[in-house]
Amino acid sequence: MPEMAAFVAKLRAAFGDSVDEAVTRGKNGEPTFYARENGRTVGTPPADHHNAWRASEDVRDLHYCDGCDGSCIGTAIRCSQRMTQAMQGQQKR
Incomplete structure (x- = not known):
């Protein structure tokens, strides 16, 4: 869980x-x-x-992604896309 x-x-x-x-x-x-x-x-x-x-349909079929903070829930961005964007943002710093 x-x-x-x-x-x-x-x-x-x-x-x-x-x-x-x-x-x-x-x-x-x-x-x-x-x-x-x-x-x-x-x-x-x-x-x-x-x-x-x-849990509504929005969250019922979600799965756990290592390192995910849940900020992708309810958006059109998939967890993998958000993680990629976050890593790219960290590399620019």
Whole structure:
């Protein structure tokens, strides 16, 4: 679950230990954290499915690219193109 792990790491950086507590509680059966990515699940699903964020077609079929920061999501630029542009920009410096 590389995309979810990266997302949780960003949440942890922003919100601190409360994120770890929510994940742990979700793993222990409380509906405080639930994630599903590529057929794998972690945590406890909510009793109602109305309070959930669902990946739309825009992000559902994305794959993890090493070194990607997600900035290509929702743009017409493919991850490989963005990485190439970033490397070219670094070489010009």
